Amino acid sequence: MPFQAILYLTILAVATVISIMLAFYTWQHRQTPGAKPFSLMMLALFGWSLTYLIQIISPDLASQALWNKTTYFGVVTTPILWFLFSLEYTERKNWITRTRLIGLFIIPIITILVIWTNDAHHWFWASDGKLVQDGDILLRSAENGFWFWAHSIYSYLFILAGTIMVVRALSHWPSQYRGQMIWILLSVFAPWIFNVIQIFKLLPIVIDLTPFAFTLTGTGMAFALFRHQLLDLAPLAREVIIDGMQDGIIVLDPSDRIVETNKAVHHILNIPENRTLIGKKLADAIIQWPKLVKHSENASKIEDEIALGTGADQNWVGLTSLPLQDKKNNNVGRLIIIRDITSRKKAEEQVRKLSRAVESSPTSIVITGADGNIQYVNPKFTQVTGYTIDEAVGKNSNILKTDQTPVGTHDDLWKTISEGREWSGEFCNRKKSGELYWELASISPIHDEDGNITHYVAVKEDITERKRAQESLIIAYDQALEANRAKSRLLARVSHELRTPLGGILGYAELLRDGMLGEIKEEQKDAAISILQSTEYLTTMVNELLDEAQIQANTTILREKTFSPAILLEHATSGFEIMAEKKGLGFATFIDPNLPENLYGDEHRLRQILINLIGNAIKFTQKGEVRVRLERHTPEHWILQVTDTGMGIANESQTAIFEPFQQVHTHITSENRGIGLGLAITNQLVNLMGGRIMLESHPGQGSSFSVLLPIKLPPQEM
Numbered sequence: 001m002p003f004q005a006i007l008y009l010t011i012l013a014v015a016t017v018i019s020i021m022l023a024f025y026t027w028q029h030r031q032t033p034g035a036k037p038f039s040l041m042m043l044a045l046f047g048w049s050l051t052y053l054i055q056i057i058s059p060d061l062a063s064q065a066l067w068n069k070t071t072y073f074g075v076v077t078t079p080i081l082w083f084l085f086s087l088e089y090t091e092r093k094n095w096i097t098r099t100r101l102i103g104l105f106i107i108p109i110i111t112i113l114v115i116w117t118n119d120a121h122h123w124f125w126a127s128d129g130k131l132v133q134d135g136d137i138l139l140r141s142a143e144n145g146f147w148f149w150a151h152s153i154y155s156y157l158f159i160l161a162g163t164i165m166v167v168r169a170l171s172h173w174p175s176q177y178r179g180q181m182i183w184i185l186l187s188v189f190a191p192w193i194f195n196v197i198q199i200f201k202l203l204p205i206v207i208d209l210t211p212f213a214f215t216l217t218g219t220g221m222a223f224a225l226f227r228h229q230l231l232d233l234a235p236l237a238r239e240v241i242i243d244g245m246q247d248g249i250i251v252l253d254p255s256d257r258i259v260e261t262n263k264a265v266h267h268i269l270n271i272p273e274n275r276t277l278i279g280k281k282l283a284d285a286i287i288q289w290p291k292l293v294k295h296s297e298n299a300s301k302i303e304d305e306i307a308l309g310t311g312a313d314q315n316w317v318g319l320t321s322l323p324l325q326d327k328k329n330n331n332v333g334r335l336i337i338i339r340d341i342t343s344r345k346k347a348e349e350q351v352r353k354l355s356r357a358v359e360s361s362p363t364s365i366v367i368t369g370a371d372g373n374i375q376y377v378n379p380k381f382t383q384v385t386g387y388t389i390d391e392a393v394g395k396n397s398n399i400l401k402t403d404q405t406p407v408g409t410h411d412d413l414w415k416t417i418s419e420g421r422e423w424s425g426e427f428c429n430r431k432k433s434g435e436l437y438w439e440l441a442s443i444s445p446i447h448d449e450d451g452n453i454t455h456y457v458a459v460k461e462d463i464t465e466r467k468r469a470q471e472s473l474i475i476a477y478d479q480a481l482e483a484n485r486a487k488s489r490l491l492a493r494v495s496h497e498l499r500t501p502l503g504g505i506l507g508y509a510e511l512l513r514d515g516m517l518g519e520i521k522e523e524q525k526d527a528a529i530s531i532l533q534s535t536e537y538l539t540t541m542v543n544e545l546l547d548e549a550q551i552q553a554n555t556t557i558l559r560e561k562t563f564s565p566a567i568l569l570e571h572a573t574s575g576f577e578i579m580a581e582k583k584g585l586g587f588a589t590f591i592d593p594n595l596p597e598n599l600y601g602d603e604h605r606l607r608q609i610l611i612n613l614i615g616n617a618i619k620f621t622q623k624g625e626v627r628v629r630l631e632r633h634t635p636e637h638w639i640l641q642v643t644d645t646g647m648g649i650a651n652e653s654q655t656a657i658f659e660p661f662q663q664v665h666t667h668i669t670s671e672n673r674g675i676g677l678g679l680a681i682t683n684q685l686v687n688l689m690g691g692r693i694m695l696e697s698h699p700g701q702g703s704s705f706s707v708l709l710p711i712k713l714p715p716q717e718m
């Protein structure tokens with residue numbers, strides 16, 4: 001084949017192969033801005049070159065005309081796709097709307113229709129054309145119709161617009177890319193250069209080299225678009241390494257455009273993985289975090305921690321931003337490394353809170369190593385002991401130790417904590433000043449992951465004051481007890497001494513009243529009766545005081561013997577019947593036939609109990625009746641019960657009345673006067689007998705005192 005034909009065919013074949021390869025390659029990287037229209041443009045060029053190639057090798061006019069028409073599918077779309085690519089590449093993608101897109105393709109579509117119907121109207125080609133021999137090549141040639149010019153102007157306008165946009169964008173490239181840039185610019189201008197060559201017939205070439213020129217443009221632009229990916233030798237390995245990193249990596253070119261990121265960036269900044277960041281300006285890509293962007297603008301190396309978001313959703317990002325420089329120290333971009341430090345930040349905050357608590361704790365806190373050497377003390381410790389932090393840290397915790405702490409305490413402590421358990425107890429320690437103090441300590445071991453003890457934490461409270469207070473309380477208590485005993489002894493002696501003269505007064509007053517010492521007048525008799533009554537009251541009082549004092553001194557002895565409950569009842573109630581009658585009260589007694597005829601016990605004290613209860617019942621009852629019952633309660637127990645219909649006792653006073661000197665009813669008359677010892681003595685006697693006293697009372701309705709006692713049978717009857 002002749003040389004010229006080989007040359008033309010080779011040129012077109014190269015253009016065909018390159019364009020289809022680029023179409024494929026860029027389609028695979030269609031995420032990159034501009035890549036989609038670019039890929040389609042390369043496809044159009046592929047179609048154009050291929051059909052042109054076929055046209056040239058077609059031998060006759062008819063088939064040349066057919067393939068010539070076919071080339072126009074590529075011819076009309078290439079300028080528009082170039083224009084669209086330029087828009088996207090220069091970040092004017094927003095301009096492309098649906099309507100505009102359709103609008104752009106109206107003329108090309110009309111052109112295609114005109115071409116395919118040219119035989120009918122000859123608008124595109126004025127004639128059918130003929131085959132012209134040019135050197136070794138036969139090529140169809142036809143005169144141009146008016147639509148040819150319309151189509152040409154339309155196409156050149158878009159090629160021009162695209163070229164201008166791209167050239168302007170490239171002019172912003174940093175200087176160190178100048179070498180590459182010249183080649184890329186040449187490629188961009190290739191279609192124009194070839195057109196000029198063609199128009200002015202500067203080279204002896206007949207075929208239209210435009211598809212070839214555009215293929216050159218494509219190659220140049222592909223290089224501009226994918227320079228880092230194209231240049232990379234092992235893209236897969238790189239992706240595996242960088243995407244597998246925990247840290248996020250953002251590489252910026254000098255104009256702050258992102259040329260590289262990895263998966264971690266999406267993850268850390270919470271950007272969906274399908275959102276491409278590459279090719280975008282940093283400020284546009286990571287618009288949510290202006291502070292992050294702001295940092296990257298600074299020239300030198302920066303390390304910072306940035307909070308993203310607020311409240312519970314707050315994330316922390318640690319950021320390192322480094323300028324990237326080539327061998328000649330030119331700034332070629334910037335590397336930003338980001339990492340999620342949220343959990344570390346949270347842990348730090350936790351530690352801050354805890355140490356704040358420890359620092360401001362009102363108790364001393366000491367942390368020692370496993371050897372007992374102090375590693376940390378809180379301010380309270382320094383305040384209590386007088387040792388400063390520097391003085392304490394490094395010393396052994398036994399600097400405080402004294403021999404005042406009970407023997408064995410320290411041994412027990414070490415044994416317990418070295419076994420991994422918590423110990424608590426008291427120490428007597430020495431301050432720096434030498435002063436002793438007591439503390440209540442709780443010491444627990446801290447284990448590492450393997451269970452080895454690494455530290456001990458002691459939480460200690462100064463209890464010196466408390467101890468002192470306790471000691472004085474014990475002393476005071478002992479003193480009070482002693483005073484009480486002294487008082488009881490005094491009372492016993494005084495009462496005992498009073499009884500003899502009282503007996504004398506009583507005897508002589510009776511003699512006077514009964515006229516044994518000679519005739520007396522009525523007034524004198526009344527006076528004698530008064531003396532008698534007062535002396536009787538005094539005697540009761542003295543007796544009660546003596547009883548109480550004896551009980552308190554634990555010197556009361558029960559004199560037990562056989563007695564008859566019936567006789568007990570009779571003796572205890574004698575005189576009360578008349579007293580009740582005088583007050584207009586009913587008085588009834590009852591004895592349970594089931595009670596044993598004879599019991600064993602201190603009859604005298606039992607009578608005292610009954611007299612007390614019956615006396616109170618009559619004293620505190622104004623109307624109604626008083627009933628006394630002796631009854632077998634259970635096979636083992638019997639009961640002495642005194643019930644009245646008197647004023648009753650409020651719930652809250654029902655325990656108090658059994659305490660010495662407690663009186664509930666403040667309204668004291670000559671009739672109900674007393675000193676508040678009766679029930680206290682009764683209660684204590686009942687306890688002494690192994691029994692129990694029970695009270696049921698309702699204010700305004702009456703009271704019922706029940707004395708429950710174990711049944712004790714006389715020895716001979718057992």
Ligand code: ADP
Nearest residue numbers: 616617620657663664665674675676677678679
């Ligand atoms: P005293 O009778 O000497 O005051 P007591 O120890 O016998 O002392 O009684 C204590 C108080 O209990 C009495 O002052 C009275 O207020 C109350 N009290 C005792 N028995 C009765 C009763 N049957 N009804 C109402 N109040 C009673």
